[in-house]
Amino acid sequence: MAGENMSATDAIAGQGVSQHGTVRTPEEERLAGERAEVAAFRRALGLDHLVDVHTHFMPQQVLDKVWNYFDTAGPLLGQRSWPITYRDEEEQRLDTLRGFGVRAFTSMLYPHKPGMARWLNDWAAGFAARTPDCLHTATFFAEASAAEDVRRAVEQGARVFKSHLQVGGYDPNDPLLDNVWGLLADTGLPVVTHCGSGPAAGPYTGPGPVAALLARHPRLRLVVAHLGMPEYEEFLGLAESYENVMLDTTMNFTEFTESIAPFPSRALPRLAALQDRVLLGTDFPNIPYTYADALRGLEKTGLGTQWLRAVCHDNAARLFDL
Structure with missing residues (x-):
């Protein structure tokens, strides 16, 4: 997709006025x-x-509890x-993403106990029905009703x-999930999976359980969140071994993450x-820095324009037929 057409929002950035001609508040100015910075990145x-592919929209009562956990x-x-x-109301968060030029995003949500997944x-x-640019997202838990x-x-x-x-605390190889993985492998639907041991290890995080899962279901379209942080190289190995395994860049290469779990420079060629x-x-909106910071981190990898184009648009557009 070449040829950036500057929107009215982009054009007035830095002029100190809103689209409606009123003086902006400090937050609106920020x-x-x-x-403008994200638009320049795109251009x-x-x-x-x-x-x-990794943004969070949830029922408000669930999001409130998630935010309290972060607090x-x-x-x-x-x-x-x-x-x-980005601790804003839902509509403001949607406007913010769209203002960054995000044409499609997810509503990542997850249960931490039985009985939550279905509701x-x-x-x-319902959120996807009223939000056409959201890629309809679902989840599951290791429980008897999981396959249904x-x-x-x-x-x-x-x-x-x-x-x-990590949050669910379940083994991906739990027999209760056998039919789940089989169904997802058959449909080819991607599964974004927080399976690395960062920022804190869980009983079933790390490459071992995922390697065992892929050995049984090699056709799974598994998207390893956070590049598998901090077991980056082990999860790169799984992606190299299984053609349907992908990785997402959530929080990677930002100063916040590099200070505790730096991506090894020796693995950049891989x-x-x-x-x-x-x-x-x-991970929008639940990030301790700006969206522009996240993009700037990717740019600092030095992997080049073609890599960034593929990562920031083309790969997902192909995956979801956008």
């Missing part, structure tokens, strides 16, 4: 500057739009301070699933070689 790549630096965060940058999926189906929950979500039109092994299977992810 966001306008960030929109440098010849992209009109971005596709973000209190819970143990799954490694007891680290984690201020939420989360019903909410997500996933089958129901597929029938509702789910296009991508989320599996959070990441470059996987150019067609790396996808942009950000």
